[in-house]
Amino acid sequence: MAEPITYTLSFGMSKPNLSLTDDRFISQGPMQNVDVPLSALRYFGVSPVYNQVNTYDAELIVAWDEAGKRKSKKIYVRQADQSFQNFRGALQQRRPDASLLHMNPKEAQKQMGLTSTNKLAWIIGLAIVGLILLIVAIAGAWSAMSS
Numbered sequence: 001m002a003e004p005i006t007y008t009l010s011f012g013m014s015k016p017n018l019s020l021t022d023d024r025f026i027s028q029g030p031m032q033n034v035d036v037p038l039s040a041l042r043y044f045g046v047s048p049v050y051n052q053v054n055t056y057d058a059e060l061i062v063a064w065d066e067a068g069k070r071k072s073k074k075i076y077v078r079q080a081d082q083s084f085q086n087f088r089g090a091l092q093q094r095r096p097d098a099s100l101l102h103m104n105p106k107e108a109q110k111q112m113g114l115t116s117t118n119k120l121a122w123i124i125g126l127a128i129v130g131l132i133l134l135i136v137a138i139a140g141a142w143s144a145m146s147s
Contacts, residue, residue: 004020007086009077020091024036036064044061045060045099045109045112046059046060046088046105047061047074048079060075
C-alpha cells in the first residue's frame, strides 16, 4: 500500500488536513471530519473564494453518497500550494469520472446540487433584513392599534 497523499493548510485556529489513500478520501479538522471510500465519491471541484487575509483562496468541494443520501463538504484550500496541486492531481487521477475541475465553478456547484457560499451569504443577509423589517412593521402596527 502506497503512502497517503496529504495536504494541510493552517489558518487561525483551523487546520484542515486532507489525506488520500488508495481507497479513501479523508478530511480532518474542526467540524469537518470526513472519511469516505473513493468509490462513494460522486463529485469534486474547486471554487475560488475571496478571503481578505489571504490564508486561503478556494474551496475544495466534495460530494458523496452515504446511506442513500447525498452529502457534501466545502474545505478551504490554497490553490497555489504545490502540495494541494499534487493532492488535487492524485484525486483526479483516482476518480476522473467524479472530477468537475474542467467546469466553471458555478456550473460545477449547480451539478452537485449545492448553493455557492456567496449566494448563501446573500440569502442569509436578506432574510435577516426581512426579519428586522417585519419586526418594525409589527411594532408599528401594534403601537398604532394601542393609540
